[in-house]
Amino acid sequence: PRLLTSQRVRVDTNAIDDGGGLVAVQLGLNGIFADPEPYYDSYRWRLPAVAGRHELAVRYTDRAGNTSTVT
Numbered sequence: 617p618r619l620l621t622s623q624r625v626r627v628d629t630n631a632i633d634d635g636g637g638l639v640a641v642q643l644g645l646n647g648i649f650a651d652p653e654p655y656y657d658s659y660r661w662r663l664p665a666v667a668g669r670h671e672l673a674v675r676y677t678d679r680a681g682n683t684s685t686v687t
Contacts, residue, residue: 644673
């Protein structure tokens with residue numbers, strides 16, 4: 617875990633898929649994922665104002681519909 621001093625974070629999502637390219641990303645917070653978005657290299661995110669541990673995750677989807685999640 618990393619101690620953060622700000623609610624705003626930058627999530628670097630650089631990834632490569634040898635099977636044809638990434639097309640979508642879903643950002644997740646504490647096990648709840650947002651709707652899919654187009655794939656970009658990074659995203660800015662605002663964490664909840666609640667102090668304590670939070671688990672961030674990124675779910676990648678490629679053109680073939682395969683998914684991979686990094687937490």
